[in-house]
Amino acid sequence: MKKQVDGNLAGGLFYGQMWQPWGNGWNVEIEKASQAQHIKDGKVVVADTLDELAQKMGVPVEAFKATVARYNELAAKGHDDDFGKRPELLTPIQKGPFYAGRLVSTLLAMSGGLHTDPSLHVLDKNDKPIEGLYVCGAAAGDYFGSGDYPTICPGMNHGRALTFGRLAGVMAAGGDIDKTVKSMDIK
Structure with a gap:
């Protein structure tokens, strides 16, 4: 659920990406309903620990925990040195329950990409x-x-x-x- 975490808003993946009409604010009830449906459909897994979440995701537990630790280090620093995520979106991953979903769609653009001139x-x-x-x-x-x-x-x-x-x-x-x-x- 979306909540304040050290001044940052956490959560909001389900509603904001799928149902939020342009210009309307975030809606906690739609967020909860969307999240519950994704869990029911098996699109999202829930776990109380990172070890359990990694197992449900089918990824190597120690590598996953190292990735989370690195992300939390960057969140505490307030600067994403690895991928350039905006500071206001860096939210530490510390307390369960933890959620993971497999995204099967992709963005059709790069945020970075190769630098060009006006002649391409x-x-x-x-x-x-x-x-x-x-x-x-x-x-x-x-x-x-x-x-x-x-x-x-x-x-x-x-x-x-x-x-x-x-x-x-x-x-x-x-x-x-x-x-x-x-x-x-x-x-």
Whole structure:
């Protein structure tokens, strides 16, 4: 359930990702009902200890506990050195019950990705274009800015992938996008 933990809000996975209408606040009753249904359907497992949770998840117990310990270390530090998770989302994992769910869907974009210039060239470590190497779609970085994917807009990367994929393809084939791709006159 969503609660205050050292100034951070914890939980909220079920409702916020699935049912929350845009612009509406978080609803604890819908959260509880969604969570209960996921547990009933076997999509989520519950355990009182990390050892038990690892076993239910089918992962190596010691490796799992080491991962949780590292995450808690980063949460206590207030900075995610490993993956860049926003500080306000770092919530320590300390007291059961513990929940785990298997996600079978994925995001269709990278939060990081390769750095590009306006011509879709991949840039090297000195921000110079790598000749002949273009990037588009999910692998192209510099789009979400914060290094975090806005989960409230699923699929928002599709149009970007299609548009810039075509432009990168034209340029990689030696074409001129100004001559090949017709401009739209929007009034």
